[in-house]
Amino acid sequence: MRHQTKEERVADYLREGIISGRFPRGSKLKQAELAEKIGTSITPVREAIKLLEAEGFVLGSSHRGAVVAPFDIHATEEIVDLRMMLESKLVLAALARLTPQHLEELRELQRQIEEAAKKDDREAVRVINYRFHELIYMAAELPQTLRFVRILWARYPFDLINRLDNRIERASIEHREMLSALIVRDEAALLVALRMHIRAGWDEFKASYTD
Numbered sequence: 001m002r003h004q005t006k007e008e009r010v011a012d013y014l015r016e017g018i019i020s021g022r023f024p025r026g027s028k029l030k031q032a033e034l035a036e037k038i039g040t041s042i043t044p045v046r047e048a049i050k051l052l053e054a055e056g057f058v059l060g061s062s063h064r065g066a067v068v069a070p071f072d073i074h075a076t077e078e079i080v081d082l083r084m085m086l087e088s089k090l091v092l093a094a095l096a097r098l099t100p101q102h103l104e105e106l107r108e109l110q111r112q113i114e115e116a117a118k119k120d121d122r123e124a125v126r127v128i129n130y131r132f133h134e135l136i137y138m139a140a141e142l143p144q145t146l147r148f149v150r151i152l153w154a155r156y157p158f159d160l161i162n163r164l165d166n167r168i169e170r171a172s173i174e175h176r177e178m179l180s181a182l183i184v185r186d187e188a189a190l191l192v193a194l195r196m197h198i199r200a201g202w203d204e205f206k207a208s209y210t211d
Contacts, residue, residue, distance in 0.1 A: 010038060010048035018057050018068055020126035021159035028065045029058060056154035071157045073209060079152050080202045084195050086149050091194050093140035095185060102139055103183060106132065110179050117172040125168040126158055132175060161201045164208060174200065
């Protein structure tokens, strides 16, 4: 796995925070506060926010601070279809490259997500969900495809979906199905599990959503 720059590490921290809901939609990301919290200078924070603005996670990057992008339900159906197409490509490419170490890390993440689900710790589940997918997709070594997937993630309501009753328990089960397919290198089962995971969360959210 390639070395990450400081701004890439900060961008990953912020991306994870936005997806998990730690940085809510519409909230401001203030560079000085973030730099102090992370323990770095303002420069990598500023550059990380520019990366996230390009991906669509934040709006209005400037000295006054960036704002976490709002959610638009009208764009999400197309995003779901694109996610399934591109993430299927990533997960199949990763299947040939996952090492025993990768699988051990995924087993540990699955253990963590199940523990968090039992405690109804929704923020923890969202963070672990992000790390689970990111670990797999980074292993695919298709950086341009992953870049487009992150652009889609920026517009996807992960935070809202995981507020649904019992959704985190169902997501944990869906992850277990994916992990089982990864361990035995079963392409067909892996694609079914991934697509069901993506589609299930969106369908449940759409059924419950009101403007």
